[in-house]
Amino acid sequence: MGRRYHLSKAVSKDQTNEILKELTERGDVKTASISDDGRYLHVDTIDGEFSVVMYSAVNICSRIANCELSFEGFDYTA
Known part of the structure; x- marks a missing residue:
């Protein structure tokens, strides 16, 4: 299950x-x-751990697009 x-x-x-x-x-x-x-990011991890991945995602999105992320919900299709 992704997010x-x-x-x-x-x-x-x-x-x-x-x-x-x-x-x-x-x-x-x-x-x-x-x-x-271009408004939603869908992510799924191999091991189900999101904290390290999303820490990177926040930094990547901030650096590349000058935008912030906020949790929207669980993605059962990822």
Whole structure:
């Protein structure tokens, strides 16, 4: 089961690609995607531990797109 996070602002396609590239390079991320409208990040981890992954995700999103993340809910489709 993954988790869904709301981005504080919509990210561009280039920002989406860069964010996802950095996230998926991590060894503990099973899947990561950003919605077509650029407003939601969907993440699932290999071991079910999200704290370290999301710490990185917050920093990556802040650095690349100058946006913040907030927990939206559980993603049963990830």
